Amino acid sequence: xxxxxxxxxxxxxxxxxxxxxxxxxxxxxxxxxxxxxxxxxxxxxxxxxxxxxxxxxxxxxxxxxxxxxxxxxxxxxxxxxxxxxxxxxxxxxxxxxxxxxxxxxxxxxxxxxxxxxxxxxxxxxxxxxxxxxxxxxxxxxxxxxxxxxxxxxxxxxxxxxxxxxxxxxxxxxxxxxxxxxxxxxxxxxxxxxxxxxxxxxxxxxxxxxxxxxxxxxxxxxxxxxxxxxxxxxxxxxxxxxxxxxxxxxxxxxxxxxxxxxxxxxxxxxxxxxxxxxxxxxxxxxxxxxxxxxxxxxxxxxxxxxxxxxxxxxxxxxxxxxxxxxxxxxxxxxxxxxxxxxxxxxxxxxxxxxxxxxxxxxxxxx
Numbered sequence: 351x352x353x354x355x356x357x358x359x360x361x362x363x364x365x366x367x368x369x370x371x372x373x374x375x376x377x378x379x380x381x382x383x384x385x386x387x388x389x390x391x392x393x394x395x396x397x398x399x400x401x402x403x404x405x406x407x408x409x410x411x412x413x414x415x416x417x418x419x420x421x422x423x424x425x426x427x428x429x430x431x432x433x434x435x436x437x438x439x440x441x442x443x444x445x446x447x448x449x450x451x452x453x454x455x456x457x458x459x460x461x462x463x464x465x466x467x468x469x470x471x472x473x474x475x476x477x478x479x480x481x482x483x484x485x486x487x488x489x490x491x492x493x494x495x496x497x498x499x500x501x502x503x504x505x506x507x508x509x510x511x512x513x514x515x516x517x518x519x520x521x522x523x524x525x526x527x528x529x530x531x532x533x534x535x536x537x538x539x540x541x542x543x544x545x546x547x548x549x550x551x552x553x554x555x556x557x558x559x560x561x562x563x564x565x566x567x568x569x570x571x572x573x574x575x576x577x578x579x580x581x582x583x584x585x586x587x588x589x590x591x592x593x594x595x596x597x598x599x600x601x602x603x604x605x606x607x608x609x610x611x612x613x614x615x616x617x618x619x620x621x622x623x624x625x626x627x628x629x630x631x632x633x634x635x636x637x638x639x640x641x642x643x644x645x646x647x648x649x650x651x652x653x654x655x656x657x658x659x660x661x662x663x664x665x666x667x668x669x670x671x672x673x674x675x676x677x678x679x680x681x682x683x684x685x686x687x688x689x690x691x692x693x694x695x696x697x698x699x700x701x702x703x704x705x706x707x708x709x710x711x712x713x714x715x
Contacts, residue, residue: 363680363681364634364635364636364641364645364677364681366680367634367676367677367680367681368634368648368673368677370676370677370680371672371673371674371675371676371677371680372390372673374672374673374676375669375670375672375673375676376389376390378669378672379665379669382665384663384664384665385663388662388663389659389663389665389669390659392655392658392659392660392661392662392663392665393652393655393656393658393659394655395655395658395662396654396655396656396657396658396659396662397651397652397654397655397658398651398655400658402540402541403654403655403658405537405540405541405542406541406654407647407650407651407654407655408542408546408647408650409541409542409543409546409611409612409650409654410649410650410651410653410654411549411646411647411649411650411651412545412546412548412549412604412607412608412611412646412650413438413604413605413607413608413624414624414627414628414631414642414645414646414647414649414650415549415550415552415553415604415642415643415646416549416552416600416601416603416604416607417434417438417600417601417604417624417625417627417628417631418628418631418632418635418642418645418646419552419553419556419600419632419639419642420434420437420476420596420597420598420599420600420601420604420628421434421597421628421629421631421632422632422635422637422638422639422642423556423560423569423593423596423597423600424490424593424594424597425573425632425637426560426569426570426573426593426637427569427570427572427573427589427590427593428572428573428574428576429480429483429490429573429590429593429594429597430490430491430494431476431479431490431494431594431597431598431601432490432491432494432495432498432626432629433475433476433479433490433493433494433495433497433498433501433598433601433625434597434598434601434624434625434626434628434629435498435501435601435621435623435624435625435626436475436494436497436498436499436500436501436502436625437472437475437476437501437597437598437601437602437605437625438472438601438602438604438605438608438620438621438624438625439501439502439504439505439605439620439621440471440472440474440475440501440504440598440602440605441468441469441471441472441601441602441603441604441605441606442468442505442605442606442608442609442616442620443471443504443505443508443514443605443616444464444467444468444469444470444471444472444602444605444606445464445465445467445468445605445606445607445609445610446464446514446524446527446606446609446610446615446616447467447514447524448460448463448464448467448531449464449527449528449531449532449609449610449614450524450525450526450527450528450531450615452528452531453528455528455530456530457529457530457531457532457534460528460530460531461530461531461532461533461610464527464531464606464610465603465606465607465610467606468602468603468605468606468607468609469599469600469602469603469606470599470602471602472598472599472600472601472602472603472605473595473596473598473599473602474595474598475497475501475598475602476594476595476596476597476598476599476601476602477591477592477594477595477598478493478497478594479493479494479497479594480590480591480592480593480594480595481591481594483590483594484586484587484588484590484591485587490594498625505616505618505620506618509522509523509524509616509617509618510522510618514616516615521617522617522618523615523616523617523618524615524616524617525615526614526615527609527610527614527615531610532610532611532614533545533607533610533611541612543611543612544611545607545608545610545611548603548607549607549646550643552600552603553639553640553642553643554639556600556639557639557640559596560639565592568584568589569589569592569593571584572584572586572589572590572593601625601628604624605620605621608620627649627653627674629678630645630649630674630677630678630681631645631646631649632645633677633678633681633682634648634677634678634681636681649674652670652673652674653670656669656670
């Protein structure tokens with residue numbers, strides 16, 4: 351009974367945080383003189399009911415799934431990967447390079463090769479701050495933020511003045527990838543691509559890795575107590591590097607998926623903040639891989655519907671940022687939600703270990 355009540359409370363906190371986020375944003379819209387109900391109607395239509403709206407929301411959700419899993423994996427080890435945006439860029443660079451530079455391969459070979467290139471680039475770029483933390487104690491928040499700017503500048507150089515630029519284009523961008531490297535479309539008359547299935551597959555795989563493998567046990571142990579993990583024989587340094595590499599690989603997969611499935615080329619400015627939004631996705635999901643799916647779909651739907659809302663009601667699409675910021679605030683401080691709902695925190699059930707009669711018992715006198 352106590353366990354069920356704890357689960358209900360854990361589910362209630364993010365749901366209430368979402369509602370409060372929309373409430374606060376609605377107040378901000380009303381202060382500007384616009385009608386919040388019309389703004390939210392336009393947001394809903396743009397995300398779900400207009401032609402192709404639902405499939406476009408799914409497309410916008412796919413990178414959030416990969417990036418949310420990336421950030422959540424770091425959280426489980428007690429690491430804060432702020433560099434998912436930079437790893438996203440490096441993964442996109444790796445995927446697009448293999449996509450346009452190799453010719454004559456069948457799709458069944460070309461697509462996995464381009465995806466693996468994106469994952470590898472993201473993993474190396476994510477593993478670097480993990481190594482710096484394990485070897486020198488450099489805080490991953492600082493190093494990943496700095497590495498983001500290096501990724502932006504590197505992408506800008508390679509595309510504007512380096513070997514990845516398209517010499518036949520007047521605008522700075524890479525060449526288009528070969529058709530054999532493009533992710534297949536799932537539904538005709540839409541842009542929904544195979545990346546959606548990859549995202550749906552990534553969730554149970556990451557859950558299994560974290561919850562059912564020895565690697566996952568080490569990750570969780572380091573996240574709970576590095577000192578205790580070290581005392582039990584776990585290499586904390588290796589685990590940190592591994593976790594950041596896995597996190598970066600997932601972020602790189604998101605970037606490769608975006609160029610192979612949606613744009614088919616890469617401009618210098620590419621991410622539009624996906625990596626930073628993924629922090630909110632991971633927080634909303636409470637770092638649970640299964641919770642990433644609804645959280646990613648919510649953020650994807652809001653991103654997709656914001657443009658139509660602005661077009662129809664003249665309410666700025668930046669209202670979505672207010673929702674996201676408020677959700678992060680309430681999820682990060684669940685005590686506020688519990689106070690508003692008058693919820694008492696239910697303690698975990700105590701574990702009692704009893705010994706069978708006669709095993710290790712003191713002799714009776």
